[in-house]
Amino acid sequence: MKDVKYLLAYTIPLSCWAALSLQGVWSFTTVVYAFGLIPLFELLFSSQESSYSEQQKESRLTNKIFDALLYLNIPLVFITLYKGWQVLLVTPLETYERVGLVLSVGIVLGTNGINVAHELGHRTTKMEQMMAKLLLMPSLYMHFFIEHNLGHHTYVGTPQDPATAKKNQSVYGFWWSSIIGQLVSAYRIQKHVLKVKKASFFSISNELLVFAFVQGAYLTGVYLALGVGGLFYAVGFALVSVLLLETINYIEHYGIVRERKGERYERVTPAHSWNSNHVIGRMVLYELTRHSDHHHRASKKYQVLESIEESPQLPFGYTTSMVLSLLPPVWFSLMNRRLPESISA
Numbered sequence: 001m002k003d004v005k006y007l008l009a010y011t012i013p014l015s016c017w018a019a020l021s022l023q024g025v026w027s028f029t030t031v032v033y034a035f036g037l038i039p040l041f042e043l044l045f046s047s048q049e050s051s052y053s054e055q056q057k058e059s060r061l062t063n064k065i066f067d068a069l070l071y072l073n074i075p076l077v078f079i080t081l082y083k084g085w086q087v088l089l090v091t092p093l094e095t096y097e098r099v100g101l102v103l104s105v106g107i108v109l110g111t112n113g114i115n116v117a118h119e120l121g122h123r124t125t126k127m128e129q130m131m132a133k134l135l136l137m138p139s140l141y142m143h144f145f146i147e148h149n150l151g152h153h154t155y156v157g158t159p160q161d162p163a164t165a166k167k168n169q170s171v172y173g174f175w176w177s178s179i180i181g182q183l184v185s186a187y188r189i190q191k192h193v194l195k196v197k198k199a200s201f202f203s204i205s206n207e208l209l210v211f212a213f214v215q216g217a218y219l220t221g222v223y224l225a226l227g228v229g230g231l232f233y234a235v236g237f238a239l240v241s242v243l244l245l246e247t248i249n250y251i252e253h254y255g256i257v258r259e260r261k262g263e264r265y266e267r268v269t270p271a272h273s274w275n276s277n278h279v280i281g282r283m284v285l286y287e288l289t290r291h292s293d294h295h296h297r298a299s300k301k302y303q304v305l306e307s308i309e310e311s312p313q314l315p316f317g318y319t320t321s322m323v324l325s326l327l328p329p330v331w332f333s334l335m336n337r338r339l340p341e342s343i344s345a
Helices: 002-022 022-046 052-063 065-071 075-092 095-121 126-140 144-155 171-197 209-255 279-284 291-296 318-326 328-338
Strands: none
Touching: 002 022, 002 065, 002 075, 002 095, 002 279, 022 095, 022 279, 022 318, 052 144, 065 075, 075 095, 075 126, 075 209, 095 126, 095 144, 095 209, 095 279, 126 144, 126 209, 144 171, 144 209, 171 209, 171 328, 318 328
């Protein structure tokens, strides 16, 4: 029963539904909850450096509840989208209310959409991979499925990885370089895959082209059903979710590099990602915060990710770290001295 703690992940969409229902200053409910209350809770609850026995791992891997908890995010995300459009397009609102509600819906797309898509995208079943792509669609970030799995996990901590932030690079500069860089990287990866398959660029084998078509159809459908206003909010939701993702990317790998050995880089180890054991963030983000173990073995499901001693540790939880990253001088002062000299840029 203790694993019902992962139900905390649903508090993000629930807070958004509250914002959509109450409006007014409550429009910022999800923003305040995610970046105000959760950081406070993480200060109150100590971090946990746990590991599992082989028997526990087997039990957790065969327990279908962990998968069901992920799958339920699909209806939650699309219900949130529907509620968002319903309120924003019909209800008379002040500008500040609209800003708060767009931020709230966008945060849901980032945490319960992209984050869950990230977990499912590492699975091997076609069904789960399709779920991952579906969750990425409203964020207009379906190329992440290609670039993250075939690019980021290969080149993390190297100059070839746009999702690895350099030492003294601000999060604002990183947003641009990572977003553009990942698009370019996804294109290059897809081009290589097509070459290996001896397939045409204009074919069903070109997933990047298929993704562009699907996202274009999604936006067209939104426009036809909801007009320019609906399209405007769809793009706004997506932008917030993508910036949330890229801020997470920023704190996960800030300043850490892999050493080059001859023609190759050293293999990826748990020392090449920042880790966080703060319990609230772990539950809300399905253990994404145990990122070091994830990069060490990307195929491990979230419920068996562990704390590894050699991993560099963030001084705060993910949400607190994200807020601090928006203040570059504070972030640099806090993090640069924590960079291991042997693996920092």
